[in-house]
Amino acid sequence: MSLVELARFGSRIDADLARLMLEDEGIGATIFDGQVNSFYGGFGLIPVRLMVLGEDYDEAQALLLADAKAGAPPARD
Numbered sequence: 001m002s003l004v005e006l007a008r009f010g011s012r013i014d015a016d017l018a019r020l021m022l023e024d025e026g027i028g029a030t031i032f033d034g035q036v037n038s039f040y041g042g043f044g045l046i047p048v049r050l051m052v053l054g055e056d057y058d059e060a061q062a063l064l065l066a067d068a069k070a071g072a073p074p075a076r077d
Contacts, residue, residue: 003053004052004053004054005050006029006057007049012031012034012048014048015048016031019031021063021064021067022060027059027063028053029050030050032049032051033046033048
């Protein structure tokens with residue numbers, strides 16, 4: 001079992017929110033490069049990577065996409 005990159009975030013906070021959402025759904029996740037991002041001020045110069053097990057990738061990606069759609073503002077007609 002190896003870790004694969006699920007997503008990149010501009011800040012540690014956004015990555016942690018996604019990690020917590022996945023863990024709440026039973027998918028283990030970890031953050032890479034959070035400290036380096038914070039060292040450079042958290043302005044996205046060094047992205048924070050959200051990592052999951054390869055076997056959890058498809059389910060985690062679907063959850064992340066559904067969460068992004070749920071948080072999107074309503075479309076204008």
